[in-house]
Amino acid sequence: MVQYKIGDVARILGISRDLLRYYEKKGVVRPHKDINNDYRYYDTWDINFLLDCVWYKNFGFSIEQTAHMVTNCPYDDLLQDLDAKKDELLAAVKHQQLLMRRISEHRDSVSRIADYIGKCDIRECPEIVCYLNRYNFIYDNRPELQALSQSWLNYMPFTQRYFEINQEDLLGESDNYAWGFSLDMEYVRELNVPEKPPVVHLPPCRSIHSAFKSFGKNGFTPRHIDYIVDYAEKNNLQICGNARGNLVCSVLEDGVVTGYFEVWLPIKD
Numbered sequence: 001m002v003q004y005k006i007g008d009v010a011r012i013l014g015i016s017r018d019l020l021r022y023y024e025k026k027g028v029v030r031p032h033k034d035i036n037n038d039y040r041y042y043d044t045w046d047i048n049f050l051l052d053c054v055w056y057k058n059f060g061f062s063i064e065q066t067a068h069m070v071t072n073c074p075y076d077d078l079l080q081d082l083d084a085k086k087d088e089l090l091a092a093v094k095h096q097q098l099l100m101r102r103i104s105e106h107r108d109s110v111s112r113i114a115d116y117i118g119k120c121d122i123r124e125c126p127e128i129v130c131y132l133n134r135y136n137f138i139y140d141n142r143p144e145l146q147a148l149s150q151s152w153l154n155y156m157p158f159t160q161r162y163f164e165i166n167q168e169d170l171l172g173e174s175d176n177y178a179w180g181f182s183l184d185m186e187y188v189r190e191l192n193v194p195e196k197p198p199v200v201h202l203p204p205c206r207s208i209h210s211a212f213k214s215f216g217k218n219g220f221t222p223r224h225i226d227y228i229v230d231y232a233e234k235n236n237l238q239i240c241g242n243a244r245g246n247l248v249c250s251v252l253e254d255g256v257v258t259g260y261f262e263v264w265l266p267i268k269d
Helices: 007-012 017-025 044-057 061-069 075-116 143-153 169-171 185-191 220-233
Strands: 041-042 121-124 128-135 160-165 178-184 200-202 206-213 243-253 257-268
Touching: 007 017, 007 041, 007 044, 017 061, 044 061, 061 075, 075 185, 075 206, 075 243, 075 257, 121 200, 128 143, 128 160, 128 185, 160 169, 169 220, 178 185, 206 220, 220 243, 220 257
Parallel strands: none
Antiparallel strands: 121 206, 128 178, 128 200, 160 178, 160 243, 206 257, 243 257
C-alpha cells in the first residue's frame, strides 16, 4: 500500500501541516508513525477523509465542524447541520442582495445630488425612523443613547448620516443643529429595527426639497439653507416643521473636503 508523508499530503490537498495535525488530534485521520523517526505516513483512506473535510469546509463550515461531521456525526445530525448551514447561506445571500440594493441607491444619490445644489422643488420627503445623538459639536453621553448608537452601527451601510435644524433656529439667526442616524422604512422592516424612544418615526410629508454643499472642517451651518426659507417666503409656502436631511457624500473639490447634503423642509399642504 502506498503511503504519503505529511508534506506530500499537504501539497496534494493544499492544506497546512498544522491543519493535518489538528485533524489527527480530532481523530479524522490516524497516520502510521514510524517508531524510529516519528514520521507520519498517510494512506489513501486517510486522504479520503481529509477530502471530505475540504468538501465541507468549502461550504463554510468551520474546521471544528468539519472534523465532527466527518468522524462523529450521526445521520440525523448531519441533516440538521446541513439544514442549519443552508439557512445561514440563505440569510447571507439575502444580506448581499440588500447590500447590492443599497450601494445602487447610494450610487444613484451621489450621481444626482450635484443637479440639486441650490435648486428647490416640491416633493414628498421619505418616511424614516431616526434619532439624534449630537448637538452642534457635543455628543450625548447618556449610557442608553450610547448603547443605541452602538447597536445602530450594525445597521450600516443602510443607515444615513441624518441632521435636523429646528424650525425656530432656521427662521432666526441661530447656528444650532443636531446630528444622528436615519433609516428608510424598507430597511427598518428588513432589519427588524426597534421603533421606541429615542428613535422617532417621521411620516412622509410635503416639503421643499433641495441640496447644498459645505466646505472644509466645521463648515456645516443652518445658514446654508437660508435660500430655502427665502424660496418659501417668495412662493407663499408656510414652513411647518424642522428641516431634515442627510449627508450624501464627501469629496475633494479644489483641495478642500466638500460635503454634499440633501435636505427637506416641511410645508403645509
